[in-house]
Structures are given as structure tokens and as C-alpha cells.
Amino acid sequence: MYTKKMERKRSDLIADALESLILDGTFADGERLDEQQLAQRFDVSRTPLREAFQRLTLSGLVEQIPRRGVFVRQPGPVELLQMFEVMAELEAVCARLAATRISDAALEEMHATNDRCKAAVEARETDVYYRENRRFHAILYHESGNAFLEQECLRLHKRLHPFRRMQLRLRGRLRQSMSEHEAILAALEDGDGTAAAEAVRNHVAVQGEKFHHLIASLKSAAE
Amino acid sequence: MYTKKMERKRSDLIADALESLILDGTFADGERLDEQQLAQRFDVSRTPLREAFQRLTLSGLVEQIPRRGVFVRQPGPVELLQMFEVMAELEAVCARLAATRISDAALEEMHATNDRCKAAVEARETDVYYRENRRFHAILYHESGNAFLEQECLRLHKRLHPFRRMQLRLRGRLRQSMSEHEAILAALEDGDGTAAAEAVRNHVAVQGEKFHHLIASLKSAAE
DNA sequence: GGTCAACCTTTTGTATACAAGAACTCTTTC
């Protein structure tokens, strides 16, 4: 794994910036990203911008229509639910594989991470919560022993992050989430792959459901 | 779904061409792709080439090291096995979901496709075999009812295609594969998600194993 | 003779210039 810090090029930095802007909702769905305008805004030429666009296209955040331009493509409720479903299944696979492969050190680390996570929930430190929660899942991915699976999970997890954020609004969800983490840990400690997979699938899938409810309530409130 | 034929730009065509060259093994692992040289070869400037490189980078076929260049990144045996493992799990999920959702028309289509596939095997028409086999799996993905899952499966399937090809060398593998397809169909017809998932997982996982054996035999033969 | 440093070459990254296609408008015709 390359942890070596290599100077990143401007186009990569721009891609990250645009990604944040899109995920933050600064750009609405279907909105066209103007090359010239953004070039001025970032004080670069169109070249690095176009490179950034390509990265975003491959990430699925924008759609590039030849000779027309690039348009932001915010996933709708249906697509999001489908993405959560896939995330749940991928993580379930990780859990099943990890149940027999996980090291004691990693288990210990997951416990510690979850403790920090719980503390963050009580203290209402959302940033810490996110970091530790992410770490909890990242360890699970890694302990699957399948580096490719790990990468795919990290990719999707990152993509879903902004939408997971919405759950914060739901009362009591975080505390429930913590107990689900503990169920996962228990299954992993037992080396029970089936139980671990089921626990993880449930943990992630419920996020999709909660999200669904949230959308529904927002919609009815708007009408 | 966009089936609209839109004129593709040169950089896309070049990306496809390079992809084929890499997957065909024309470029060895670790080899550097020379921008100027390839620009001359394709009779374009460096600009579309660099765009193509980006696409390949995101597909995982090449690695781009800043200020150094792009290098082809052929997956090693370990990584390939991991990719097959993920493919097996993703397809298993498709099967589980499809078992309850699949339409009669789609089931019929899968039967027909499998029949054409079998005929192609007997007639040793490998091109037809590939097309029909691909179609068989594509229908399965689609009938999962999860468009995002479908896309991810198609992506990985495409990426693994050149390596699946190696199985042709294994005597009797194709006929076995056909009977596995029939087991999958039977489970789908029963609406038994668990059985369908198991059948699919086995069908794909065995490809990884076969591949593993093949690699081992090639290695020992080389020594 | 070996090692380190400066220079030179090669290659990547970015800017700008140019070409071609799409959209918009204004005009003309039915």
C-alpha cells in the first residue's frame, strides 16, 4: 500500500474540491458545470479541470455528455436505497470472511474503536463519531483478507458518507447503531461467519431503511 | 438507460483500444506507456491520450504515478482470485434477489440463452459462447431489480473477462459450466433464494479455483 | 578510483490557441 506522500497534481486537488461541492449539495442535480467559470474560480486553465471532470465521471458523481458538457448527477432515493443494499451485502461478505480470519489484535482494535465511538456519541462529538465509525468499518473490510473487496467497500462507503450523515437527525439511531456494532463484534469473536454476516447486513440495511423513512417524512413535510 | 448512440470522442476510442491492448497482454506488467510514442501511433496529440490514461487509471488497468508516468498494472494471481471471490459474492446476491423478483419472461430468456450457449459449446464456437454466457449473467444481474448492483456486476464481469478466457484450455470445464447454469435456473424457478445464491456462488467461485490450478500448472511447467 | 554535484535531457503537467459542433437568435416564408 502506498502511504508515501507524493505531491498531488492540481487536477486531483480540484477533483476533490468539486467532489465536496457536489456532495455538499452546492451543485443541484442536473446542473451543468461550466468549465470556464470554474477555471476562473480555481484560477487554473481548463486542462486540469477537464481531468478532474473525468475523475468525477468515473466516480459517478457527474455525467459527461459528449459535445454538451458535464452535469451533476445526484442519486435519487431509489438509487440510494440500492446503493445501501449493495453496501450491506458487501459488508456482510467482509464479516463472513473476517469471522474466521480476524486477528486478536484487530478484534481488540475494533473494541477500542467502538468504545471511542460510543464516547463520541454521548459527548455529541459528531466529527469524532464519524472518524471512529469509519475506522470500525475499515478494520472489518481489511480483516476480510481480501484486498480487492476492501477497496471496493471503502469506495462505496466513501460515496455513501454524505447520505449516512442525514441519519444524525433521527433520535436514538446512533445509540442503536452502537449496540449493533457490539452484536457484530460478538459474532466475530465467536468465529460465527453466518451470524456476523447477518449482524452486519442488518446494521447497514437499517441505515437504508432509516434513510427511506427520512426521505418520506421530508417529502410529506414539504407538501 | 441511455442507449442513444452519441458520437464518442477520440479519447474514448483510444481508451478502448489501449484497454484491449493491455488485456490482450500486449503490454507487460509494469511497462510504462509512452505518451509521445502512443500519440504518434494513434495519430493524435497527447491530450486525448492523457484523457484515456485517466479512464484506464480509474478502471485499475494502469497506475499513474505523478511526474513519473503511467504503468500497466496487471493483476497478479492473488489479486485475481480475490476479484473472482468478490464476483462470486456479488452474483450470489443477484441470484438471491432475483429468485423472488424474476419475471417469467426473463426466466424463459435465460433458458433460451443457455440453450444457445450449450449449442455453441458443442459446436466449439467460442465467440458465440462468450456472447451468450455473458448474456446469461447479464440477465441475472438485471433481474436482481437493483440497477446499481447490476452496474457493478457488469463492470467487474467485463474486467474479469480476459482471465475467464483462460478456462477454455481446461478440458470439460465448459460442459460442467453449462450444468451449473441449469442448477441456477432450477433454483430460480423454485424461487429459492438461498439455493440460487449457493449455486451461483459455486459456479463463479469454481472459475477462480480453476484459474488457480491453471496458474499453478503454468508455473510448474515454466520451471 | 569512487562519490557527489551540477547540468542537460527527457517527460509530465499546465496554459493557450485553434477547430468543430451545438444551441440560440433572427429572419424569412407559408
Added chain:
DNA sequence: GAAAGAGTTCTTGTATACAAAAGGTTGACC
């Protein structure tokens, strides 16, 4: 008055020119 078509303008796609950094080479010094 509406619709169709030609011309203009704006935007994307590609080529070229320029800048900066990495690697190799040569020369000098220890």
C-alpha cells in the same frame, strides 16, 4: 402568427506551446 432555416455565438474537443520536475550523464573533487 408560427415554423423552419441560415447565420452567429458559445462551448467542447484537440493540438501545440511552455514550464517544471525527475533522471541520467558528465565532470570535478576527495
